[in-house]
Amino acid sequence: MAKIVILGGSFGGLTSAFELRRLLGSKAEITLVCDTDKFVFVPSLPWLSMGWRRPEEITIGLENMLTGKGIKFICEAAVGVDADAAKVVTATQELRYDYLVIATGPDLGFSSVPGFGPYGGHTECIFTLDQAVKTKKAWDRFLENPGPVVVGAVQGVSCFGPAYEYAFEVDTELRKRNIRHKVPMTFVTSEPYIGHFGIGGLRTSRRMMEDEFADREIKVIANQTVEEFVPDEVRLKDGIKLPFRLAMFAPPMAGVKAVFHLGNPKGFIPVDANYRHKSYKNIFSVGVAIVIAPPEQTPVPTGVPKTGFMTEHMAKDAAKSIAAEILGKPSPETEPVGALCIMDMGNKGALMKAYPVLPPRREAELKVGLSYKWAKLAFEKYYLWKIKRGLTNLP
Numbered sequence: 001m002a003k004i005v006i007l008g009g010s011f012g013g014l015t016s017a018f019e020l021r022r023l024l025g026s027k028a029e030i031t032l033v034c035d036t037d038k039f040v041f042v043p044s045l046p047w048l049s050m051g052w053r054r055p056e057e058i059t060i061g062l063e064n065m066l067t068g069k070g071i072k073f074i075c076e077a078a079v080g081v082d083a084d085a086a087k088v089v090t091a092t093q094e095l096r097y098d099y100l101v102i103a104t105g106p107d108l109g110f111s112s113v114p115g116f117g118p119y120g121g122h123t124e125c126i127f128t129l130d131q132a133v134k135t136k137k138a139w140d141r142f143l144e145n146p147g148p149v150v151v152g153a154v155q156g157v158s159c160f161g162p163a164y165e166y167a168f169e170v171d172t173e174l175r176k177r178n179i180r181h182k183v184p185m186t187f188v189t190s191e192p193y194i195g196h197f198g199i200g201g202l203r204t205s206r207r208m209m210e211d212e213f214a215d216r217e218i219k220v221i222a223n224q225t226v227e228e229f230v231p232d233e234v235r236l237k238d239g240i241k242l243p244f245r246l247a248m249f250a251p252p253m254a255g256v257k258a259v260f261h262l263g264n265p266k267g268f269i270p271v272d273a274n275y276r277h278k279s280y281k282n283i284f285s286v287g288v289a290i291v292i293a294p295p296e297q298t299p300v301p302t303g304v305p306k307t308g309f310m311t312e313h314m315a316k317d318a319a320k321s322i323a324a325e326i327l328g329k330p331s332p333e334t335e336p337v338g339a340l341c342i343m344d345m346g347n348k349g350a351l352m353k354a355y356p357v358l359p360p361r362r363e364a365e366l367k368v369g370l371s372y373k374w375a376k377l378a379f380e381k382y383y384l385w386k387i388k389r390g391l392t393n394l395p
């Protein structure tokens, strides 16, 4: 029986595991290794940081979810992969595999800027559950004594969406509380222009986002490099100094330590159209862990976002390819990955569609409206329902 090991228990890892189980039935022994015991619905972390969600509303225990489908769960961090010997190494064991799926997501690069980040630095972050919980505490303290807010994304960032969401949500909540006039807000980004999102913009996204920030009286500083964060101040490369009482900045990403050696200089895994490692034929990788080259070189470096929707698409294709090989069938044809994402804007939402993700595109749009807020709220409930039951075959 083929032994398949999957690293990571989020969008990529769970979708791979459930799809492989469905495609292979009892023909494979599937083991999922994850360094945490919970699936976290990451898209709701900005809401959690605003106090609009509690951790238990957006997390699901992995053990029951997986063992219910006959998938073995090991709650340990992989500390290394010996690709030549086809072994995953954890602190307590070695796991031999016939196929490995790497879905370990990102390592967050707070060391890229002095004074950056929530671990000994001066900025908040909302990219993990712990960080979002900490940001909620910082928000509560901020509300007792409001002052300037700076939100943004430093050089090298690929995942810009959460910074936009946070800025719009802070603006919305301050207006609800009638204290927006006490809070000067600035959005600082490495994107060449607002609405670029690391993928080169979506039709009129630049104009739409410029209008949106202007309507909300949030000052925008684009195409910027952050030099350092000191207590209560962001210092930009061109000499601008921005005081803050609360700052939330998105970090750049790299591959995680355990698989870094299998990747490019940033530790992202190079894969072919079937998500197979370019050098190791029995290793597949999906989601944030893989290399996607930026469509254009931006004056300040930026990367390409890898969304949950994209990650699920990749995981389904990788699972089909592994299953085909095990069943002695030809490798399936794959379609280039597209992006479909709903961005929360506090009091409304935006639908972002790009197919394929990188230009030239067949389809691209950004639409703003109240209905997208409702769609995002509904999608959270639907996704949690779906993943809890392993129904990754549903849309």
Ligand SMILES: Cc1cc2nc3c(=O)[nH]c(=O)nc-3n(C[C@H](O)[C@H](O)[C@H](O)COP(=O)(O)OP(=O)(O)OC[C@H]3O[C@@H](n4cnc5c(N)ncnc54)[C@H](O)[C@@H]3O)c2cc1C
Residues within 6 Å of the ligand: 007, 008, 009, 010, 011, 012, 013, 033, 034, 035, 036, 042, 043, 044, 045, 046, 076, 077, 078, 079, 103, 104, 105, 106, 126, 127, 128, 159, 161, 162, 256, 258, 286, 287, 288, 289, 306, 307, 308, 309, 310, 311, 340, 341, 342, 343
């Ligand atoms: C704040 C925020 C909001 C977002 N909002 C949206 C949205 O609205 N829509 C959308 O489509 N996308 C959104 N995204 C992007 C989306 O969350 C990612 O595309 C998705 O999480 C990627 O899934 P993944 O499985 O590749 O990686 P991750 O979700 O990062 O998961 C990685 C998994 O690997 C585990 N892991 C890491 N290292 C190890 C190790 N050494 N050993 C074992 N396990 C390990 C982790 O614990 C985790 O379970 C958002 C991202 C952020 C940060």
